[in-house]
Amino acid sequence: MHQQNAAEPVQTELQTPPALRMRKRTPRQGLASLAGWVVTLVVFASVPFWLSVDNTLLIEGMIVAAVFALATNFLVHHAGLTTFGQAVFYGIGAYTIGLFSVHTHVSFWVAVVLGPFFAALAALVIGALSLRARAFYFALLTLGFSQLFYNLSMVFYGFTRGDTGIYGIPLPGFLRSPLWSYEFIFIVGAAGGLALWWIVRTPFGLAIMAIRDNRRRAQSLGMNSYVQLLAAFVISGFFCGLAGVLFIVYQQHAYPEMLNWQSSGAPILMSVLGGMSTFAGPVVGAVIYTLLENFVGGITTYWELIIGVVVLALILIYPGGIVRGVVQLARKLGSFGNGGRGQ
């Protein structure tokens, strides 16, 4: 199957220019798609009413992971920047609430609002420094920042509580009820996902994809690639911070391992699991990853072994990710119906 040589970079799904993939939809298809989204939203919004508290919590974890994965995928897939440092912003979102609750009397809601903005600010600084480097150097520089913040949170014990992290962060009023904390995570998470979906479709979103596909051509069209990519970095940082804020509503615990390179890699892993080139991909990947972590983790302590095997198998069999694999499978099955001609 993948017997190609390094000679010709094979066009995998990851590399297909998005312009080729966006097909015009008939009004009926558009309506069906809209109906699908509405049904999905209603199903998810009503989760606490028909699932146990434990399973509702499981879905909360999936939503947090999905926002983190979407925000990371925006940078990795749409802007074409392989980063191993998004956990910094995820962690800053969570630590903002934790540190405010420990060191100040400022309202929880102020910290909720500030979290993503602090993450975006950190992204502005880290992005401005990291984007001077390219390709692998960029990836490893962001990894270095991730490890720097991880070690900082361990070293300044008095401020960050070191390796235990800040746990038992008190939630205000209505967020203490399982129903409302779920609805909060769901509504804010869905809004964040929608915002990212919209950003990809704005002229700015198209511009960063153009830079990804051919930086020199984009520059010759008058784009300032450094500024555009920095903006993408800040946006991704903002939404990673949002995921960190949601994590506090979900778990009330900010800890150093949220910041290290494995945490930075997890959302990339989720995106590739589900498929980077579709919007639903990172979400599906986050769901699968969380399920594996929970159910396999419940059966055996070796759950990382299972994740490793699943990831490896998927990379070798369906490099485009599960969502695309399913779509291809469906097309193949569908094409039997019309004499094998359809694609």
Next chain:
Amino acid sequence: MISVMAGLATAAILFIVTVGLSLIFGTMRVINLAHGTFYMLGAYLVTVTFGAVSSRALGFTVMLLVSAAIVAVVGLLIEVLVLRRLYGSDHLLQLLATWAILMILDQVAIMVWGPQNFTAALPRAFNGSVQMNGQQFPQYDLFLIGVALAIALALWLILQRTRFGRLVRAAVQDVELIRVLGVNVNRLYTQVFVVGTFLAALGGALMGPATSVGPGIDMNIIVEAFIVSVIGGLGNIWGAAIGAIIIGLFQSIGNLYVPELASLAPYIVMILILVIRPHGLLGKVEG
């Protein structure tokens, strides 16, 4: 002075591990996240499995080589079964594949050796210390530095004088060209990966008796090896040496003066150097 020597001993290990990583990256353009795991396996094999066999210098040296060779076979299998199928696909997929391998081998190590840490005594032959200018240097540190120098020299000779070395140097420059010239690039990649794995495992095997070996040591070394390799310039052997010395010295001297912040030193050094030279000290500009 003692801390400079300790720093150089750390640098020796870092160099041995990083030069393997750099060789693999320079030739194959794969960032191998599992490199630290090969280091860990080498350390386990020497400390837990073979360490007891001999405390004589010769016996110990043989055990080092046997351990590294066993891990190199694991590397061979991984290259042939997994990585070979991913050349030419997205770099991200290669990165995640090596990460998956890391996760799998990590868990296998815990299954085999359990979650506890092991400490083995240094082989008796290296347990003493040496007098120099009225100061005591641990013999094992000198041994590490000697091994690193020997490996550097051997690699230099191999790269300059042998056909394999010429092919590797050519592949670093332009792999397409040597493919067109009829070289079996897949076989070259396999050889490079096996050599890189061997060096990672040898680094771990050397470090095993000098430290405590347990789960997680691979995560520490892989991050340090990345830092060393990007400081020096990816794919550059002399860059790996310079990077290793910089980080080794910063760590040991930092430990002496500001122990609480020493853990931050490698990251700060890396960020400073990359901000000034975004492609490392000796690296080429990436396309």
